[in-house]
Amino acid sequence: MTTDTLNIRQMCDAFDVTPRTLRFYEAKELLFPIREGQRRLFTKRDRARLKLILRGKRFGFSLEEIRQLLDLYHMDDGQEAQLSKTYVLAERHLADMEAQKAELEEAIGELKEQMAWGAEKLAQLAKEKTAAA
Helix, strand or coil: CCCCCHHHHHHHHHHHHCHHHHHHHHHHHCCCEEEEEEEEECCHHHHHHHHHHHHHHHHHHHHHHHHHHHHHHHHHCCCCHHHHHHHHHHHHHHHHHHHHHHHHHHHHHHHHHHHHHHHHHHHHHHHHHHHHC
């Protein structure tokens, strides 16, 4: 093995993923490790692709969107198409994330109100119990 490649265990350790995850991305043709019998050797290109895949997943991109963005890398346009498409998708995902955040903040506020009401009610019941005793 050359120092330019990592085996599956090293990739798992470096990116905090499971072997199953790497095999899944390989099956989906997002990663293209060198095959030596049953061994998989991941190149610098695979590592860069995995980093982008994981970042895309974190931002809510679908695997198909990620595949399309990765495929645009090889166009001879100085990555203009890839960056442009990434930006458009990122705008959409950011809007979705901000909407989800607003919904969560509203739900958190409502839950806090209900918990405050419950705490008040429990305190009132405890006070009544003490007074009756």
